[in-house]
Amino acid sequence: MRFGIKSLLAAMLFTSVSSSAIASEEVNVYSYRQPFLVEPLFKGFTEETGIKVNVVFAKKGLAERLKREGANSPADLVFTVDIGRLNEVVEMDLVQAVNSDTLNSNIPSQYRDPEGLWFGLTTRTRSIYASNERVKDGEITTYEELADEKWKGRICTRSGKHPYNLALIASMIAHHGEAETETWLKGVKANLARKPQGNDRAQVKAIYEGVCDLSLGNNYYLGKILQDEEQTKWANAVNILFPNSADRGTH
Template sequence: MRPHLKYALPLMLATAPAFADVNVYSYRQPELIQPLVDAFTEETGIPVNVAFLESGLVERLKAEGDRSPADVILTVDISRIIEAVEAGVTQPLMTDTLKENIPAQYHAPDGQWWGMTTRARIVYASKDRVAPGEVTTYEDLADPKWQGRICTRSGMHTYMIGLTSAYLAHHGPEETKAWLEGLKANLARKPQGNDRAQVKAIWAGECDISLGNTYYMGEMLADPEQKVWADSVRLDFPVFDVEGGGTHVNISGVALTKAAKNKEDATRFIEFLSSHEAQEIYAETNSEYPVAPGTEPSELVAGWGDLNPDNLSLMEIANQRASALRLTEEVDYDG
């Protein structure tokens, strides 16, 4: 077996040893990827270098061009993946293994990107002040009964834009604008902080419900300081009030870079990520939902409630992103 090297800093990839077979640029933190890398290398003997970037992944790939050492990118949110595709830094990858493991709604038709796990954007509700079953639909969040009771992060954040894009795909611009105005009117405070900060605000009594991604519950429960916040809330899974509507989900995804020098081994790595073994590791480590059919979420995640994913394809959601941004600005959501 060849040496197994992993680097946490992007600059170190530029001088990666010649025997490094797969180089990865990742928006996901190294500790979240490490178990997957270890399992892949143990199975195949192929070493993997992971460079964690907090931002600027697409800009870096564009600047590096054909000289880029990156073979694979790992990222979160459909909009960030589409950004990479539109920038021309990815290439199509289509194999029978990937098509078998990843449902069509979770990958690009031409194979430019593949979803690995999903996370649902749900409602965190106070156990003390919100009754079970009181939150059932996304549309209901604009009802005046919630006036002064909702906290959210910035409406311009990619997670919020993803939800607004899905609303737009279901309801069109007029109804979506009215929904954004209603949601804004129900805010207990100006949008601020991340998803966990909203749960902290519920714990502190500043609001009663918030919007957030499911996996943050897992992160809070694992943090001694934040566990008290998590224990104060319940996860409710609202759906879109339309035929076939379900709970809005987004993805963590993977793509093969246009400049990939190690395409064969990179393809093996991406196929491995879609396998049942890797899906279970990935979902367990990140408190997310696997996408491979027949693969179950962790016991912790399953205990949060039943997830009925929305019927929209991620491409439909991504196509609405620009319009969702414009509507969010029009209503001055963060103002």
């Protein structure tokens, strides 16, 4: 029987933290993940094990904080929100390897570091949102097509410096190289309907308002929008697309 997320979390906490932390019956977690997403997991872990979870939440800067604290850091475990931030803590030598049969058998190899420096618990996609009135089915199927001149003045996005977009750009470099990716980025920039601004929800709203026809956004934002009565009309104006499904897969 495969483990659920709560059991995997318990396994991760038990195999990642120091024996002194377990002995004190408290675990300290630094988390980029929003409280409402992870607090139910921590609560379940505490109910199952009796071990208290102390959490420090932050939108940014946890890696720098860990570096400053050094060996005196109280943190036992770090929860990140993006592969870029995972790579950051690894490159800064802020984590140590974990060898766990439970984690290795329940998390596929493509979702964990080969040396056991990190383990992925959830995945998400950097999807394309498209107007269901102004974009035909099948009219765009890849990230590469965002640079096509046919989309000139029709694309919205948040800042290219945001980690969500930086991770997508890194993916493009991995698949196409720096030179081709630079050309692609120039093409996408030329197709923007406005200066990058707002968050992913704001791009869906812009499609609803007719500002643009396409946007980049994480897939889970559609669910969030549908849960907001005032924003449901935004969701009803778009289709969510999963680019490159026919070849390398969606980022």
